[in-house]
Amino acid sequence: MQGFTTRPEIRGSFGVATSTHWIASAVGFGILERGGNAFDAAVAAGLVLQVVEPHLNGPAGDLPAIFHSAQSGKTTVLAAQGPAPAGATIDHYRAQGLELIPGSGLLATVIPGAFDGWMLMLRDHGTLSLAQVMEPAISYARDGHPVLPRVAHTIAGLADYFAVEWPSSAATWCPGGVAPAPNENFKNPDLARTYQRLVDLGEASGADRVAQIDAARSAWAEGFVAEAIAQYLKTAKVHDVSEQKNSAVLTAADLAQWRAQYEETLSYEYHGWTVHKTQAWSQGPVLLQSLAILNHFDLAAMDPMGAEFTHTVIEAMKLAYADREAYYGDPDHSAVPMDVLLSDEYNAARAALITDQASLQQRPGRLPGFEHQADAYIARAARDFGVAEAAPQEPTMAHLTEKRGDTVHLDVIDRWGNMVSATPSGGWLQSSPVVPGLGFALNSRAQMFWLEQGLPTSLAPGRRPRTTLTPSLAEKDGTRLVFGTPGGDQQDQWQLIWFLRFVHHGLDLQAGMDAPLFHSMHFQGSFYPRAALPGEMMIEAAYGEAVIADLRQRGHMVTVAEDWTVGRLTAALRHADGSLQAAATPRLMQAYAVGR
Numbered sequence: 198m199q200g201f202t203t204r205p206e207i208r209g210s211f212g213v214a215t216s217t218h219w220i221a222s223a224v225g226f227g228i229l230e231r232g233g234n235a236f237d238a239a240v241a242a243g244l245v246l247q248v249v250e251p252h253l254n255g256p257a258g259d260l261p262a263i264f265h266s267a268q269s270g271k272t273t274v275l276a277a278q279g280p281a282p283a284g285a286t287i288d289h290y291r292a293q294g295l296e297l298i299p300g301s302g303l304l305a306t307v308i309p310g311a312f313d314g315w316m317l318m319l320r321d322h323g324t325l326s327l328a329q330v331m332e333p334a335i336s337y338a339r340d341g342h343p344v345l346p347r348v349a350h351t352i353a354g355l356a357d358y359f360a361v362e363w364p365s366s367a368a369t370w371c372p373g374g375v376a377p378a379p380n381e382n383f384k385n386p387d388l389a390r391t392y393q394r395l396v397d398l399g400e401a402s403g404a405d406r407v408a409q410i411d412a413a414r415s416a417w418a419e420g421f422v423a424e425a426i427a428q429y430l431k432t433a434k435v436h437d438v439s440e441q442k443n444s445a446v447l448t449a450a451d452l453a454q455w456r457a458q459y460e461e462t463l464s465y466e467y468h469g470w471t472v473h474k475t476q477a478w479s480q481g482p483v484l485l486q487s488l489a490i491l492n493h494f495d496l497a498a499m500d501p502m503g504a505e506f507t508h509t510v511i512e513a514m515k516l517a518y519a520d521r522e523a524y525y526g527d528p529d530h531s532a533v534p535m536d537v538l539l540s541d542e543y544n545a546a547r548a549a550l551i552t553d554q555a556s557l558q559q560r561p562g563r564l565p566g567f568e569h570q571a572d573a574y575i576a577r578a579a580r581d582f583g584v585a586e587a588a589p590q591e592p593t594m595a596h597l598t599e600k601r602g603d604t605v606h607l608d609v610i611d612r613w614g615n616m617v618s619a620t621p622s623g624g625w626l627q628s629s630p631v632v633p634g635l636g637f638a639l640n641s642r643a644q645m646f647w648l649e650q651g652l653p654t655s656l657a658p659g660r661r662p663r664t665t666l667t668p669s670l671a672e673k674d675g676t677r678l679v680f681g682t683p684g685g686d687q688q689d690q691w692q693l694i695w696f697l698r699f700v701h702h703g704l705d706l707q708a709g710m711d712a713p714l715f716h717s718m719h720f721q722g723s724f725y726p727r728a729a730l731p732g733e734m735m736i737e738a739a740y741g742e743a744v745i746a747d748l749r750q751r752g753h754m755v756t757v758a759e760d761w762t763v764g765r766l767t768a769a770l771r772h773a774d775g776s777l778q779a780a781a782t783p784r785l786m787q788a789y790a791v792g793r
Contacts, residue, residue: 255624277314300725302437526653
């Protein structure tokens, strides 16, 4: 099922790089042209995304990646999601008069993960030097880049707030007291100096590339970067979305004791495809659960742009996301019954709950020994029904002066068959003040914890927040596919819809991204203020009035979005014969795929 697309389907055999910003894609492909592999290219592109999309990710943010090594033949998760600091106890946060962890400011900070994660990937799987891979990011930070209109508008909307409440952010994002104009050449000299110093310290350690990278990691976690962060946090007390001033609990000891690591993927077999996701410290398994439910429907017989397909997928996602809310959490700290949640018997029963009418109920499964978690979620969702102004939709679609950001994504494949799917996020310019002298902000990922005891997502020292970040890798008969999207709670919804159309209806990568999208807003959101909006969904107008009317007749509360406003997917594919494809969404007019 093909037709006109907004862009050509990128094809070749040498290599492909695709990401949510054309500059990062070009940098990644440039690394491939210089002889680097997919891991070198992914790291270089990832660091550049921190410079050109600072409202969506930063060095002190979070990084999950799924990658396939052609040398080892293994598919692995890079887990660079930092945990809660040692001082992050429920009692401490409750003592500040809080019922929810704020979505901005210093109290929302967990241990930064992104930079160390990128360095771990580079050290163990890359081939180029630290300087070669970091040079593009340093150059764009030092010499400037055309600032995205969305970045410029975000800064302009917060300029007064920065000047009054976060002066270090004002100095970085409003140099000379003036917010940058859209497409103006924008520089971040402090970040350039930070990254250049990391390279210099690495090179001072000797000629060995591994030693250089390890030296940069040490300088970040225990050296001048950690010292600057700790020094700032000793006295900083800043205003946040709770409308009070709070201090961080993050310390130098927290930074020194943590490093990124590798983990096994979680996978599910679907119509011949093995789909790999992260473990349940992210929402990644929710896509697998959705597939397990939808395995009990004949999706191929449905119109992929029709009401029956949309309704069936929406209802399956509601059930899977209810289980996310009840059962997911850091498996190092909580028992997560994933074997049951992905079992055929369980999902046949879940599928049987889907009728021709939209459910308005939160319906987590009731698993023996875990019933209290299901009950707790139902109670929370009822309490937080319609809370505040925040529908749980993509943060970048929200009002530009909100103090939260979103996410970026990249996919890279090289000529040897190495491939990377990564979804960096956090450290947004609008969610936390810049650390003086470093040129970047800390993250606000702790907002995904609950200040209630006994849950897999309860705040606790050393526990990872259940993040929404969720890259994907799928394989079938020697063909491998990497894909993902920004979008908070919508990431696995948009990926699921795109993947289903690819598998069942033959839409190629670009055709699937150009097709209209939808998502549910039924379940409780992951971001402050954690609203639940039962029965609500959003759909692009291109579906047409008849489909939208059909969905409303089925009981869905439909918000119609403008065309080209939902979803930010990118993907890359390697066929068994070594030929490559890549694609990027036309939405927001900034993602791009490059390859030959």
